[in-house]
Amino acid sequence: MSTLPSLSLKHLVELLNAAGCAARLEGADTQVSGMTVDSREAAPGCLFVCKGVSFKPAFLASAIEAGAAAYLCDETLAHAVAQAGGTAPRIVASDVRRAMAIVAAKAYGRPDERLNIIGITGTKGKSTTAYMLRSIFAAANIETSILGSIETDDGFEHYESHNTTPEAPELWRHLHNTEEAGRDIMVMEVSSHGLKYDRVLGLHLSTACFLNIGRDHISPVEHADFEDYFSSKLRIFEQCETAVVNLDSDHADRVIEAAKSAKHLVTFELEHQGKTPQASGAQADFLARDIMASERGISFTVEAEGERHAMTLGMAGAFNVSNALAAIAMARLAGVSFDAIAEGLAHVRVPGRMELVSSADGRIVCIVDYAHNELSFETLFSSVVKEYPGRKVIAVFGAPGGKAVERRECLPRVAGRYADLIIYTEEDPAHERVEDICAELAANTPAGVAHEEIHDREAAVARAFQAAEGEAAVVLLLAKGDETTQHRGDEYPEVKSDLALAREFLGA
Numbered sequence: 001m002s003t004l005p006s007l008s009l010k011h012l013v014e015l016l017n018a019a020g021c022a023a024r025l026e027g028a029d030t031q032v033s034g035m036t037v038d039s040r041e042a043a044p045g046c047l048f049v050c051k052g053v054s055f056k057p058a059f060l061a062s063a064i065e066a067g068a069a070a071y072l073c074d075e076t077l078a079h080a081v082a083q084a085g086g087t088a089p090r091i092v093a094s095d096v097r098r099a100m101a102i103v104a105a106k107a108y109g110r111p112d113e114r115l116n117i118i119g120i121t122g123t124k125g126k127s128t129t130a131y132m133l134r135s136i137f138a139a140a141n142i143e144t145s146i147l148g149s150i151e152t153d154d155g156f157e158h159y160e161s162h163n164t165t166p167e168a169p170e171l172w173r174h175l176h177n178t179e180e181a182g183r184d185i186m187v188m189e190v191s192s193h194g195l196k197y198d199r200v201l202g203l204h205l206s207t208a209c210f211l212n213i214g215r216d217h218i219s220p221v222e223h224a225d226f227e228d229y230f231s232s233k234l235r236i237f238e239q240c241e242t243a244v245v246n247l248d249s250d251h252a253d254r255v256i257e258a259a260k261s262a263k264h265l266v267t268f269e270l271e272h273q274g275k276t277p278q279a280s281g282a283q284a285d286f287l288a289r290d291i292m293a294s295e296r297g298i299s300f301t302v303e304a305e306g307e308r309h310a311m312t313l314g315m316a317g318a319f320n321v322s323n324a325l326a327a328i329a330m331a332r333l334a335g336v337s338f339d340a341i342a343e344g345l346a347h348v349r350v351p352g353r354m355e356l357v358s359s360a361d362g363r364i365v366c367i368v369d370y371a372h373n374e375l376s377f378e379t380l381f382s383s384v385v386k387e388y389p390g391r392k393v394i395a396v397f398g399a400p401g402g403k404a405v406e407r408r409e410c411l412p413r414v415a416g417r418y419a420d421l422i423i424y425t426e427e428d429p430a431h432e433r434v435e436d437i438c439a440e441l442a443a444n445t446p447a448g449v450a451h452e453e454i455h456d457r458e459a460a461v462a463r464a465f466q467a468a469e470g471e472a473a474v475v476l477l478l479a480k481g482d483e484t485t486q487h488r489g490d491e492y493p494e495v496k497s498d499l500a501l502a503r504e505f506l507g508a
């Protein structure tokens with residue numbers, strides 16, 4: 001791999017001040033190459049960033065021991081880390097999060113000036129749309145990098161992701177690697193936190209897609225309220241060339257208004273009978289019609305650029321047509337043919353999202369899905385009862401400990417409207433007791449809805465299949481997708497994934 005640019009601290013300080021981020025150099029001007037926020041990844045000659053609520057001066061000391069040539073810190077941390085920093089030169093900035101984003105873009109050689117970077121935001125469907133797009137590009141023989149909540153693949157590094165959108169130095173490193181790997185395209189999910197906390201500050205996106213907005217990530221450790229969440233997401237349009245917007249999204253008018261800051265606007269929507277036409281009366285640039293569900297997936301027609309093309313989607317859930325339309329629009333912007341698009345969509349598989357496992361006689365259909373908030377529950381359940389009419393619906397899910405507490409009220413309420421039986425179980429309780437979370441979910445279940453509490457997830461899944469036996473049923477294993485760990489306390493022990501359990505119980 002080629003070496004990274006070597007940069008002088010003096011030059012970086014000038015760059016920061018010019019960008020409106022006050023900074024000063026303390027110590028001798030030194031050359032740095034590469035940067036990191038994690039002492040465990042510090043390499044000789046790099047710039048180490050001191051930041052974060054659980055930052056300890058010992059991290060700085062070990063980064064320097066590993067060869068870090070200098071460090072960047074916030075004014076508020078400057079005194080506390082001075083001793084651990086010893087004689088290493090440092091940049092002290094007024095806002096370390098902004099500063100590290102500005103420096104990272106430079107340290108990794110501004111790959112966004114040459115790459116086609118596609119950013120996808122929305123409450124639900126980001127990973128699905130990103131995988132659809134990658135599958136389409138693969139069908140067109142174009143290898144892409146991907147960065148999102150499931151995996152990170154930049155052509156050199158490939159691992160299970162920690163955050164949906166990583167910290168700026170990590171992000172720019174993946175973009176640099178993408179370019180070094182000879183790839184031209186990065187498909188990335190952009191989370192509301194990524195936008196709010198300047199992880200993507202200054203990143204030039206060729207395309208920014210807004211899928212939808214619903215209440216989520218509102219808690220004392222996330223967004224204070226819906227407005228903070230929504231406005232964080234809308235910031236994506238401030239840094240893109242072309243905005244791709246779902247006209248079916250809630251608050252679509254406000255999304256369109258914000259999208260006007262992009263140079264170009266491309267829209268998509270599903271044709272619904274009885275739908276109120278837009279105020280303008282104009283049809284979206286990409287329209288899906290003739291949506292039909294079958295056991296193998298979904299088929300639909302896309303109408304765009306004055307033509308009609310038949311598409312099939314190898315996934316369940318009619319709502320995935322909306323994600324597919326977004327992917328189609330973005331693929332067309334990148335110049336991919338409709339034939340390759342059709343091929344890519346027909347073969348897409350998104351791990352743990354709307355995965356179908358059926359019993360040999362077809363009487364029991366199990367869907368393993370990652371749905372875990374109000375918007376995705378509503379969409380999933382309403383689509384399942386439409387697509388599998390007359391079947392008994394059995395749902396297995398829980399709620400996480402320590403965050404997104406609103407889910408404990410809304411998930412039983414939504415599921416209670418559609419399910420014949422709900423089984424509450426473990427779902428990453430962290431520092432709370434599974435028993436308490438399940439009891440809270442049970443207490444919020446609408447009167448008259450059958451529900452059970454089975455704290456062990458494997459036993460809960462077994463009970464669901466037992467209850468489905470001898471019936472035409474749909475068993476929904478929700479919220480964990482293909483995850484193979486449970487967050488218990490500070491540990492992440494290995495467990496069987498829902499998909500593995502479904503295959504085991506149905507002998508698939």
Ligand SMILES: CC(=O)N[C@H]1[C@@H](OP(=O)(O)OP(=O)(O)OC[C@H]2O[C@@H](n3ccc(=O)[nH]c3=O)[C@H](O)[C@@H]2O)O[C@H](CO)[C@@H](O)[C@@H]1O[C@H](C)C(=O)N[C@@H](C)C(=O)N[C@H](CCC(=O)O)C(=O)O
Pocket residue numbers: 037038039040051052053054055056059162163164165166167191192193194197217221222
């Ligand atoms: C506000 C924000 O951006 N928080 C992120 C930030 O936390 P932080 O700066 O407070 O860092 P910290 O975890 O306290 O750790 C302190 C620092 O010590 C470093 N460290 C730590 C250990 C060590 O041995 N050596 C060392 O140098 C860490 O790398 C870190 O830089 O840096 C951490 C490491 O990069 C992130 O995990 C953390 O995300 C928080 C915990 C998080 O996960 N937030 C969630 C809510 C989030 O961002 N979710 C979104 C998806 C949800 C959405 O749709 O918005 C996401 O993008 O993932």
Ligand SMILES: Nc1ncnc2c1ncn2[C@@H]1O[C@H](COP(=O)(O)OP(=O)(O)OP(=O)(O)O)[C@@H](O)[C@H]1O
Pocket residue numbers: 122123124125126127128129149164189211212319320322323352353354369370371372375376377379380
């Ligand atoms: N367009 C959509 N509208 C509503 N719900 C959807 C949509 N697309 C997917 N979902 C539901 O949301 C779940 C998660 O999908 P996906 O992982 O693609 O979303 P995400 O935005 O990446 O989520 P997260 O931010 O939680 O990682 C799916 O399993 C499905 O139940």
